[in-house]
Amino acid sequence: MTPSNQPINEFLEKTRRTVNEHLEAITESIKGPKTLLDAMEYSVKAGGKRVRPILLLATLDAFEESLAIGLDVACAIELVHTYSLIHDDLPAMDDDDLRRGRPTNHKVFGEATAILAGDALLTYSFELIASFKNEHVPDDIKVELIRQFAHASGAAGMVGGQSEDLIAENKASLSVEELEAIHYKKTGKLIIFSVVAGALLARANTEQKTNLEQFAYHLGIAFQIRDDILDIEGDIETIGKPVGSDDMNEKSTYPKLLSLEGAKQKLLEHSEKAIHFLENANINHERLVQIARYIINRDN
Amino acid sequence: MTPSNQPINEFLEKTRRTVNEHLEAITESIKGPKTLLDAMEYSVKAGGKRVRPILLLATLDAFEESLAIGLDVACAIELVHTYSLIHDDLPAMDDDDLRRGRPTNHKVFGEATAILAGDALLTYSFELIASFKNEHVPDDIKVELIRQFAHASGAAGMVGGQSEDLIAENKASLSVEELEAIHYKKTGKLIIFSVVAGALLARANTEQKTNLEQFAYHLGIAFQIRDDILDIEGDIETIGKPVGSDDMNEKSTYPKLLSLEGAKQKLLEHSEKAIHFLENANINHERLVQIARYIINRDN
Numbered sequence: 001m002t003p004s005n006q007p008i009n010e011f012l013e014k015t016r017r018t019v020n021e022h023l024e025a026i027t028e029s030i031k032g033p034k035t036l037l038d039a040m041e042y043s044v045k046a047g048g049k050r051v052r053p054i055l056l057l058a059t060l061d062a063f064e065e066s067l068a069i070g071l072d073v074a075c076a077i078e079l080v081h082t083y084s085l086i087h088d089d090l091p092a093m094d095d096d097d098l099r100r101g102r103p104t105n106h107k108v109f110g111e112a113t114a115i116l117a118g119d120a121l122l123t124y125s126f127e128l129i130a131s132f133k134n135e136h137v138p139d140d141i142k143v144e145l146i147r148q149f150a151h152a153s154g155a156a157g158m159v160g161g162q163s164e165d166l167i168a169e170n171k172a173s174l175s176v177e178e179l180e181a182i183h184y185k186k187t188g189k190l191i192i193f194s195v196v197a198g199a200l201l202a203r204a205n206t207e208q209k210t211n212l213e214q215f216a217y218h219l220g221i222a223f224q225i226r227d228d229i230l231d232i233e234g235d236i237e238t239i240g241k242p243v244g245s246d247d248m249n250e251k252s253t254y255p256k257l258l259s260l261e262g263a264k265q266k267l268l269e270h271s272e273k274a275i276h277f278l279e280n281a282n283i284n285h286e287r288l289v290q291i292a293r294y295i296i297n298r299d300n
Numbered sequence: 301m302t303p304s305n306q307p308i309n310e311f312l313e314k315t316r317r318t319v320n321e322h323l324e325a326i327t328e329s330i331k332g333p334k335t336l337l338d339a340m341e342y343s344v345k346a347g348g349k350r351v352r353p354i355l356l357l358a359t360l361d362a363f364e365e366s367l368a369i370g371l372d373v374a375c376a377i378e379l380v381h382t383y384s385l386i387h388d389d390l391p392a393m394d395d396d397d398l399r400r401g402r403p404t405n406h407k408v409f410g411e412a413t414a415i416l417a418g419d420a421l422l423t424y425s426f427e428l429i430a431s432f433k434n435e436h437v438p439d440d441i442k443v444e445l446i447r448q449f450a451h452a453s454g455a456a457g458m459v460g461g462q463s464e465d466l467i468a469e470n471k472a473s474l475s476v477e478e479l480e481a482i483h484y485k486k487t488g489k490l491i492i493f494s495v496v497a498g499a500l501l502a503r504a505n506t507e508q509k510t511n512l513e514q515f516a517y518h519l520g521i522a523f524q525i526r527d528d529i530l531d532i533e534g535d536i537e538t539i540g541k542p543v544g545s546d547d548m549n550e551k552s553t554y555p556k557l558l559s560l561e562g563a564k565q566k567l568l569e570h571s572e573k574a575i576h577f578l579e580n581a582n583i584n585h586e587r588l589v590q591i592a593r594y595i596i597n598r599d600n
Contacts, residue, residue, distance in 0.1 A: 032455030036463040040455065087419060092411035111392035115415065116463050119387060119422065120455040126426045127450035130443050139439035143430050146446060150427035155332030155340065155420040163336040163416050 008290040012054065015067070019053045023075050030124055039109040039117035043082050046100050051223070051295060052077045052194040058291045059198025059212065062283040070201050072132035073145060076125040077194055080153050083121035086114050088162060126150070137201060145197055152193035161186025174252040180221060188220035195219075204283075211281035215288070218274035222296050225267040228253040232260060234299065271296045308590040312354065315367070319353045323375050330424055339409040339417035343382050346400050351523070351595060352377045352494040358591045359498025359512065362583040370501050372432035373445060376425040377494055380453050383421035386414050388462060426450070437501060445497055452493035461486025474552040480521060488520035495519075504583075511581035515588070518574035522596050525567040528553040532560060534599065571596045 006014070027041045053074035057067045089096040089104040090111060096104050106114035129146055151157060164182045168174055174182075195216035199209050232255055254263040274292050278285045306314070327341045353374035357367045389396040389404040390411060396404050406414035429446055451457060464482045468474055474482075495516035499509050532555055554563040574592050578585045 030455050032460040033464045033467070035467060036455055036460060087415055090412075090415065092415060112390075112466050113463065115387055115390065115392060116459050116466075118419075120459040122419065122422060123450050123454035123459065126446055127454060130447035130450065139443045142443050143439045146426055147430035150423050150430065154423035154427060155330050155336055159416050159420040159423065160332040160336055163333045163413065166412050167333070167335060 008287075008294060011058075011287065011290075012294065015054050015057055016050050018067075018071070019050045019057075019074060019078065020047075022071050023078060026072075026075055026079075026124075026128065030120075032120065035109070035113055036116055036120060039105055039113045040121055042108060043086050043099075043105050043117065044079065044121070046082075046102055048078075048081075048100060049298070049300070050078060052081055052190060054291060055191065055194040055216070055219075055288075056198045058287050059195050060202055061287045062281075062285055063198075063202035063204065064284060065202045066136075069134050069136045070198055072128055072134075073149075073197050073201065074194075076128045076149070077190065077197070079121045079125040079128070080149075080158075081190065083118040083125075084153075084158055084162070086118040086121070090114060093162070093166065122153075141200055145200060148193055148196060148200075152189040157185055157189035158187070161189075168252065169250075171252075174257070176254075176257050179252050179254070179257060183221065183224045184217075187224055188217065191220040191223065192216040208281050208283060211277045212283075214277040215274050215281065215292075218270040218277065219292055219295060222267050222270040222274060222292075225254045225263055225270070226296055226298065228255055229260070229263055229267070230298075230300070267296065308587075308594060311358075311587065311590075312594065315354050315357055316350050318367075318371070319350045319357075319374060319378065320347075322371050323378060326372075326375055326379075326424075326428065330420075332420065335409070335413055336416055336420060339405055339413045340421055342408060343386050343399075343405050343417065344379065344421070346382075346402055348378075348381075348400060349598070349600070350378060352381055352490060354591060355491065355494040355516070355519075355588075356498045358587050359495050360502055361587045362581075362585055363498075363502035363504065364584060365502045366436075369434050369436045370498055372428055372434075373449075373497050373501065374494075376428045376449070377490065377497070379421045379425040379428070380449075380458075381490065383418040383425075384453075384458055384462070386418040386421070390414060393462070393466065422453075441500060445500055448493055448496060448500075452489040457485055457489035458487070461489075468552065469550075474557070476554075476557050479552050479554070479557060483521065483524045484517075487524055488517065491520040491523065492516040508581050508583060511577045512583075514577040515574050515581065515592075518570040518577065519592055519595060522567050522570040522574060522592075525554045525563055525570070526596055526598065528555055529560070529563055529567070530598075530600070567596065 023044055027037070027044050030037060030040065032040075056070050056074040056077065060067050060070045085099060086105045088094050089099055090106055097107055098104060104114075105117060109117065126146060126149075129142060129149065153159065155163075161182055161184070165186055168178070168182060192213055195212050196209065199212050204212065231253065254266060258266060271292065275289055278288050278292070323344055327337070327344050330337060330340065332340075356370050356374040356377065360367050360370045385399060386405045388394050389399055390406055397407055398404065404414075405417060409417065426446060426449075429442060429449065453459065455463075461482055461484070465486055468478070468482060492513060495512050496509065499512050504512065531553065554566060558566060571592065575589055578588050578592070
């Protein structure tokens with residue numbers, strides 16, 4: 001779809017458009033009762049940076065593979081990310097009224113439908129991987145993708161991280177290690193899977209996979225630190241939620257535990273490590289380096 | 301595991317014990333934070349009739365296949381059934397305090413953990429199918445199982461049915477056709493999948509599959525009618541929830557739309573149709589006939 005030598009902004013814009021179009025086609029193809037489909041579509045179309053699909057597709061680009069072979073898996077990951085936001089926003093969880101500058105799903109459709117819309121998006125993500133047809137993606141790769149995808153998303157990954165995060169909110173303060181362990185599960189594992197899925201689809205060798213996993217591990221931490229910094233320094237119009245909301249919720253964040261300067265220093269360290277592993281992966285890594293720099297320096 | 305000529309009660313008891321032991325081993329093997337795992341285990345171990353796993357295993361029995369090749373898929377279906385009960389019981393949905401005679405998941409663990417426990421059980425069901433190893437279950441069968449499993453469980457199936465059921469509660473009364481359409485999605489499709497999964501694992505031919513699908517379709521309706529009748533005639537100790545709760549909730553049921561006698565007549569008609577299709581399936585159908593009779597005549 002996209003040649004490797006495109007300027008990064010053009011690549012991001014074009015890839016995001018491709019992902020959004022494909023997500024739209026996918027949600028339109030899902031069968032079900034109208035209210036439920038409306039609620040699913042509302043959150044899928046709410047936009048967002050599409051970081052995870054972009055990471056998967058940029059990994060394919062690094063192996064000089066056609067991005068088309070990864071589009072369905074990339075969208076499946078975005079569906080799981082979307083469902084997790086719907087459930088996290090529920091009154092019983094983070095009780096958020098706004099998401100990306102718009103009312104949260106349960107504010108528009110009610111709690112019951114929001115829970116079901118999340119359930120249906122999660123379920124459909126697996127149907128999507130199991131049903132797309134591509135001659136370059138044989139069934140053994142699909143089974144391995146589904147296995148690792150579910151592992152990254154479930155009790156041992158994202159859902160487990162959200163559970164730990166809720167418990168941590170009742171604690172006075174976390175150590176940096178505890179905070180990192182929660183984020184590793186809650187957001188890190190799905191970010192790592194996005195890169196690993198690209199590597200699996202491209203039949204990466206063990207050395208390439210190991211380096212890419214390490215790259216994504218450090219990128220995931222950097223991503224979260226940047227998020228915490230944006231909550232202090234960001235602009236409400238740009239980030240789509242009230243600045244300082246972590247502080248009001250008394251959440252443990254990197255700036256709170258390390259000071260703002262300390263957090264920025266840590267962000268730099270993990271960025272450098274991420275890029276170091278990329279350079280060792282023996283792939284055409286320039287595009288991924290650009291994506292990493294974009295994620296680390298983003299203003300929303 | 302079990303020879304076909306065992307008495308039905310012995311088969312049911314032994315199969316249920318095998319399923320329960322395997323479910324226990326599975327839940328113990330899942331990694332994650334303790335609170336979350338405790339909540340998942342609480343509902344998985346709450347018991348129940350294990351109708352779906354038994355249907356899958358009895359279908360394998362009808363093809364004279366080893367039941368062992370279907371045990372993981374059977375348990376995956378039970379995990380999805382369990383998650384659906386946890387989410388259905390939530391205050392935003394049916395708001396139930398009791399399930400199988402014990403406090404519902406959110407009553408014990410709180411709403412947030414109950415939502416997450418459901419999410420994690422759903423996610424793990426796909427990991428389970430993708431990760432079990434059996435030389436008789438190649439990857440193309442696994443991919444097809446996952447595709448049909450997700451389809452039966454998601455917006456087009458179980459989740460969609462629950463969504464329609466919630467909307468129907470605000471309506472004055474449903475027609476029998478409307479009621480049947482909701483149950484077909486909410487419970488029918490997963491019951492059908494349980495039988496179809498057995499047929500897929502046993503490499504059934506098209507004629508066998510079509511007849512088994514029709515069998516399971518009618519069995520699913522009969523199952524639901526029996527449920528509605530038990531809500532009127534059942535014994536609270538045996539069914540584990542207050543008798544007459546459908547009536548108090550003003551839910552549309554078969555006895556309400558057809559009278560108790562009319563519902564019993566309809567139950568008989570669908571039972572006979574179910575058994576008719578079984579007899580046409582050209583398989584060793586005796587065990588499945590027994591299971592069908594057990595489901596239709598059960599007292600809990």
